[in-house]
Amino acid sequence: MMELLQTVQQAGLDLLGPVWLPVWTAIKIMVIVLPIMGGVAYLTLAERKILGFMQVRPGPNRVGYWGLLQPVADGLKLLMKEVIIPTNSNKFLFLAAPVLALAPALAAWAVIPFDDGMILANVNAGLLYLLAMTSLGVYGIIIAGWASNSKYAFLGALRSAAQIVSYELAMGFALVCVLLAAQSMNLGDIVRGQQNGIDLFGVKLTGVFGWYLIPLFPMFVVYFLAGVAETNRAPFDLAEDESAIVAGFHTEYSGMGFALFFLAEYANMMLIAALTSVMFLGGWLNPFHGWPVLGAVTDLVPGLLWMLGKMSVMLFIFLWFRATFPRYRYDQLMRLGWKVFIPLTLVWVVVIAAWMQTPYWLW
Amino acid sequence: MNKLINFFKSFLLLELLKGMSVTGRYFFARHITVEYPEEKTPQSFRFRGLHAQRRYPNGEERCIGCKLCEAVCPALAIKIEVAERDDGSRRTTQYDIDLVKCIFCGFCEESCPVDAIVETRIYEYHGENRGDLYYTKEMLLAVGDKHEAQIAKDRAADAKYR
Secondary structure (H helix, E strand, C coil): CHHHHHHHHHHHHHHHHHHHHHHHHHHHHHHHHHHHHHHHHHHHHHHHHHHHHHCCCCCCCCCCHHHCCHHHHHHHHHHHCCCCCCCCCCHHHHHHHHHHHHHHHHHHHHHCCCECCECCCCCCCHHHHHHHHHHHHHHHHHHHHHHHCCHHHHHHHHHHHHHHHHHHHHHHHHHHHHHHHHCCCCHHHHHHCCCCCEEECCEEECHHHHCCCCCCHHHHHHHHHHHHHHCCCCCCCHHHCHHHHCCHHHCCCCHHHHHHHHHHHHHHHHHHHHHHHHHHCCCCCCCCCCCCCHHHHHCCCCHHHHHHHHHHHHHHHHHHHHHHCCCCCHHHHHHHHHHHHHHHHHHHHHHHHHHHHCCCCCC | CHHHHHHHHHHCCHHHHHHHHHHHHHHCCCCCCCCCCCCCCCCCCCCCCCEEECECCCCCECCCCCCHHHHHCCCCCEEEEEEECCCCCEEEEEEEEECCCCCCCCHHHHHCCCCCEEECCCCCCCCCCCCCCEECHHHHHHHHHHHHHHHHHHHHHHHCCC
16 A cells, blocks of 8 residues: 555656645545545434434435435535525625635644554644644634624624633643653654553553553543534534524525535534544554454454544444433533533643653553 | 532433433334335224215215205315205205315214215325315215225224214
8 A cells, every 4th residue: 555655656756746746735635535525425414314213213215225315415405505695794704604614624634644654744743733723613603603794693603612712621631631641742653652552460451452542531531522512513512502593603504605514514523533533542553453363353454444433433422412412501511611621631631640650651 | 428429420421321321222223203105104994084975876976965064164164055956856066175274173074964975094185276175076076986995994894983
């Protein structure tokens, strides 16, 4: 795989010279973005199917076999709908907002390692870049709410802003723990830090035992829940609280503007799932690596599939949450963010830091 | 002490996990949806669908124009005109049911002394124009002629409860 890429790269360099670099990067971006778009489309179907199953009904099953063409039909519908721009809105901002919401959600994928070395930009401060990108997404929402010049959109935007600010902190602190454990901000190195397993009083435990999931379990929970809040998903979807404020920040959007927000939300979900896999679930690593028999068999599965499998599990949990929990009230949401998550993460940063100074730190 | 227990209960997300286990179990449950065009729910013989006018086995229409159904109809959906026929019997010249007004209460069927007006099991019908759902006597008789076997069977099944 890697040799093939090397050959392609060399051939391109010989053929095009210095022009090759942007072309090659553009190709790599396409290779990442197009599957994400496809993934988003089918994530919507998966969501409707899973919600359906959990409510003891079949979910969409009319378009194509088992409803498999439903995302295509939805996409076509949204494409053909009229884009309505409210008279009193700020036209430029109104149209810019969906793009501002989607762009960071896609840009963040640049530093996600899908396999060993399979990464668009091997940035050393990858974690910082990710934090920056995921926080930028909120601008799209705030601008959408503001530019719509509608009270519901405005309320949704305000809620979203306050919510993301509160949860960003807990998320950041949870990541500080990962950073402490991995001693690196490079996402590839963070995964590689989980591959060695642990030496528990002379017993060598490999595979899943080496993951940061185990020493950082509370942080894993906090990070994932903060991620759910960050992507405005149920039960933290107060920004689009349809029972109270119509559709929140995208009340005034229709057609493709709405579709872009939709894409951004689902791309963000996938991003959080990917990040959780990389930070806590050993990214592309085989969970059974080094185990007798099972390890040898499962090592044949390429790392990319492990990564995608872990992402799918996390995404399933996203949808499971949505099927299970009622929406938080606004003050409960704030209480959870400020009074539970932030103190908990702060304490755990200290615990990890102290733990790492003792000989009992095994990871 | 209670406070402490509650603290740990909420902190360990026990209630939330319980909730998730419920939805998780139902994820694997067999869905109970009746997928309509392919599957249909069973119907009672008392099902109240599209109206029909019946005839006697010799082809004579049952309705004698007593207007009980018109009187009892709460939605005023029935319009009846009566005249003497050439053989001296009392028959309707007009018997219209406006299905747009009809609320399918079944009172007309209930009130009919000769079981002339009945409601059938048919519920898959529609109108594409204004007035398509205004059923005249001919239309009602046609429905009755077409589904007489089913109608007679349903009346027989219901007879012992009357």
